[in-house]
Every structure is written in C-alpha cells, then in structure tokens.
Amino acid sequence: MAAAEDANSTQNPSGSEVPKLSDLLDRGWKLFEEVDTTNEPSNSNAVQVKVKRAIVQLEEATRMVNQLNLFSRNEALEEISTADLKYLLLPALLGALTMKQVNLSKRLEHVQAARVYFMDFLQRCKDYDVCSFQLPRASENTADTPTEEQTSPSVPMPVSQPDLIAMATQRQAKIESFRQRKETEAKLSEIRGLVEAGSADEEVVRDFYLLHVRRWVTLALEEIDSINQEMEILKRMELFKQSAPQPSPPRRPPMKPFILTKDAVQAKVFGAGYPSLPTMTVDDWYEQHRRKGCLPDQGIPRSADGDVEEDERAERERKEENDDEEALQKARDWDDWKDTHRRGYGNRKNMG
Numbered sequence: 001m002a003a004a005e006d007a008n009s010t011q012n013p014s015g016s017e018v019p020k021l022s023d024l025l026d027r028g029w030k031l032f033e034e035v036d037t038t039n040e041p042s043n044s045n046a047v048q049v050k051v052k053r054a055i056v057q058l059e060e061a062t063r064m065v066n067q068l069n070l071f072s073r074n075e076a077l078e079e080i081s082t083a084d085l086k087y088l089l090l091p092a093l094l095g096a097l098t099m100k101q102v103n104l105s106k107r108l109e110h111v112q113a114a115r116v117y118f119m120d121f122l123q124r125c126k127d128y129d130v131c132s133f134q135l136p137r138a139s140e141n142t143a144d145t146p147t148e149e150q151t152s153p154s155v156p157m158p159v160s161q162p163d164l165i166a167m168a169t170q171r172q173a174k175i176e177s178f179r180q181r182k183e184t185e186a187k188l189s190e191i192r193g194l195v196e197a198g199s200a201d202e203e204v205v206r207d208f209y210l211l212h213v214r215r216w217v218t219l220a221l222e223e224i225d226s227i228n229q230e231m232e233i234l235k236r237m238e239l240f241k242q243s244a245p246q247p248s249p250p251r252r253p254p255m256k257p258f259i260l261t262k263d264a265v266q267a268k269v270f271g272a273g274y275p276s277l278p279t280m281t282v283d284d285w286y287e288q289h290r291r292k293g294c295l296p297d298q299g300i301p302r303s304a305d306g307d308v309e310e311d312e313r314a315e316r317e318r319k320e321e322n323d324d325e326e327a328l329q330k331a332r333d334w335d336d337w338k339d340t341h342r343r344g345y346g347n348r349k350n351m352g
Contacts, residue, residue, distance in 0.1 A: 019060070021061055021064045021065070021068075021087075022083075024057050024058070024060050024061035024064070025057075025058070025061050025086060025087065025089075025090065027054075027057045028054045028055075028057035028058035028061065028093060028097075029089075029093060031050050031051075031053055031054035031057070032054050032093055032096065032097055034050060035047055035050050035051055035054070035097070035100060036096075042100060042102055043102040047100075048101070048102065051097055051100050051101060054093075054097050055094065055097050055098070058090055058093055058094050058097070059094065061087070061090055062090050062091070062094070065087050065090065070084050070087055071084075071087075071088070071124060071128075073127050076128065076129075077128040077129060077130060080128070082202050082205055082206040082209070085206060085209040085210060085213065086209045086212070088121070088124060088125065088128075088130075088209075088213050089121075089212060089213060089216060090121075091117045091118070091120045091121040091124075092117070092118065092121040092216040092219070092220055094117045095113075095114040095115075095116075095117030095118040095121065095220065095223065096114075096219075096223070098110050098113050098114040098117060099111065099114045099223065099227075107234060108231065108234045108235070108238070111227050111230055111231055111234070112231065114223070114227060115224060115227045115228075115231075118220040118223055118224050118227075119136070119138065119224070121216065121217075121220055122135055122136070122217065122220050122221070122224075123135065125213060125217050130210070130213055130214060130217065131214045131217055133217055133221065136221070136224050136225075177218050177221070177222070180218060181215060181218045181219070184211050184214055184215045184218075185215065187211055188208065188211050188212065188215070191204055191207070191208050192208070195208045
C-alpha cells in the first residue's frame with residue numbers, strides 16, 4: 001500500500017492548499033498531549049478550547065484516511081507502510097479527547113461516543129493482530145438500560161466461589177496489563193528522541209509507532225471498563241430523575257380561627273359549618289347566665305351602708321331639683337371650696 005503522504009498535496013476548488021494528513025494528526029496529537037499533561041483544571045476555558053481544536057483536527061484526518069482507504073481487513077500488519085501505522089491511533093485519540101469534555105448535560109452522549117471510538121480502534125487492532133487481547137463485547141449489559149430488578153433495591157446476594165475466582169483473575173490481568181504498559185512506555189522514552197530528531201532508521205520508526213499502538217490498546221481496554229461503569233451510573237440517574245416524583249412543599253395544618261362575634265348575625269354566619277367557632281354573642285351569654293343566676297353579683301345581698309349612701313345621694317339630688325335654698329347654698333360652698341383647694345387636700349393618707 002502506498003504511503004498516505006503521496007496524496008497529501010492536493011488543493012481544494014478555491015485554490016488554497018489542503019492541510020496534509022500528517023500535519024492534521026501531528027497537531028491533534030500534540031494538543032492531546034498538552035491537555036493530558038497540563039496542571040490546569042480540565043473544566044477551564046483554555047483546556048476545553050484545546051480539546052475542541054484537537055477533535056476538529058483529528059476528525060478531519062479521519063475523513064481523509066477513509067477517503068484514501070489506508071486500511072483494509074484483507075491485509076496483514078506487515079503490509080501497512082511505516083508512515084501509515086500512526087494513523088491507527090486516530091480513533092483512540094478521539095475517544096480520549098471526547099472523554100475530556102466536561103459538558104454535564106451531554107455527559108452520557110460523550111461517553112457513548114468515546115466508547116464507539118475505542119471499540120473501533122480495538123477492532124482494527126484485532127483485525128491486524130497487533131497484540132494479544134480479548135475484545136470487549138460490542139454491547140455490554142452495563143451499557144443497556146437498567147432493568148427493574150437492577151434499579152429496585154434488593155438484598156445483596158452472597159458472592160459465590162466462581163465469582164471470587166473471576167475477580168481474582170481480573171485483578172491479575174489488570175496487574176499484568178499495567179506492567180506491560182510501563183514496559184512499553186519505558187521503551188518509547190528510549191527511542192522517542194531518535195525518532196523526533198529524524199535520525200532513526202525505518203525499523204526503529206516502525207517499532208516506535210507499533211509500541212504506541214500497543215500502549216493505546218491497554219489504555220482503551222481500561223477506558224472501556226471505566227466507561228461501562230459510568231454509563232450504568234448515568235443511566236440509573238436519568239431513570240431516577242424520570243421516576244422520582246417532584247418534591248412538594250410540606251403542607252401546614254390549617255389554623256383554626258378564634259374570634260369573638262359582635263352580634264347575633266355574625267355569630268350565625270361564622271357558626272355555620274364551623275363547630276369550633278362561637279355561636280352566641282357576649283350579650284346573649286350574659287343574659288343566659290343572668291337567668292340561671294350564675295353571675296358573680298347575683299345572690300349577694302347589698303350592705304346597709306351602701307343603701308344609706310344611695311338614699312342620701314338621691315335625697316340630695318331631689319332637693320337640688322326642687323330649688324331647696326339650703327341644699328343650693330351647700331352645693332355652692334362646696335364648689336367654691338373645690339376652686340381654692342386642690343383634690344386630696346388634707347388627706348394625709350394619700351399624701352396629698
């Protein structure tokens with residue numbers, strides 16, 4: 001197969017030169033490494049701008065690779081030219097960049113797209129027999145919509161002996177994968193300088209890109225495992241949001257009104273249908289208790305002194321009404337005395 005660079009120097013209808021395929025990959029790859037090694041927060045504007053720029057570069061490179069038909073299932077790994085090996089990394093880089101997007105409202109969409117990228121990369125590596133690995137299933141149970149049994153709380157089942165063996169096998173496989181990735185990265189660091197300087201021969205360059213592809217096989221398998229778990233969580237959260245009722249504000253118990261009515265009409269209005277409200281006026285209550293002799297001043301005889309004072313007051317008023325001279329003179333003297341003496345004069349008891 002001819003190298004991709006042979007078809008890179010084309011021009012578009014407007015006359016401007018189309019970016020070279022190798023340049024698109026190199027720019028996108030460099031942006032990914034900057035994002036992957038930066039100390040800035042992943043949700044910062046600068047990082048997200050680089051992520052979007054890298055995705056655009058690599059998507060354009062992918063379209064060009066598809067137009068050139070660089071890869072085919074009918075050929076072996078040895079038939080791929082050394083210059084074209086690095087383009088096997090395109091879907092892996094796109095998957096990693098898609099996972100770095102931080103739009104929470106589209107998180108499920110992003111992880112699903114990233115899984116498609118990683119699966120495409122792994123399938124191509126499996127077709128070319130780049131290395132020995134087990135390809136994940138195209139449709140994981142964790143990627144499907146959770147069933148009612150999965151979403152409903154239940155009593156945890158005890159772990160059986162075969163499950164423990166499978167867990168131990170998976171743990172050992174992860175340890176071995178991690179060891180192989182570290183060895184691959186160590187070899188890459190040894191020959192990176194020669195390749196970037198352009199002083200490495202074709203065999204070293206080919207080994208350099210194959211090491212990169214094998215390293216990304218390990219990373220893609222780890223990413224898919226993580227994506228499956230995240231997709232399950234995201235779908236459970238979405239299902240919970242749809243099924244959970246909207247919380248309503250707590251209802252306060254109605255307050256029972258307590259009023260004093262002023263007349264019988266008001267008592268009749270408020271009394272209808274409200275047994276806790278008063279059904280009579282204060283005057284009705286007083287008259288009812290007066291008839292029953294339950295008032296405090298009923299049944300208590302008045303004192304003799306009180307009767308004498310009342311009789312004297314009535315006699316004095318009667319004389320004044322009949323123009324009695326003696327009574328009138330006494331009233332005038334009393335008024336004059338009050339004009340010249342303040343209230344309480346001579347009353348030592350009240351300290352006047």
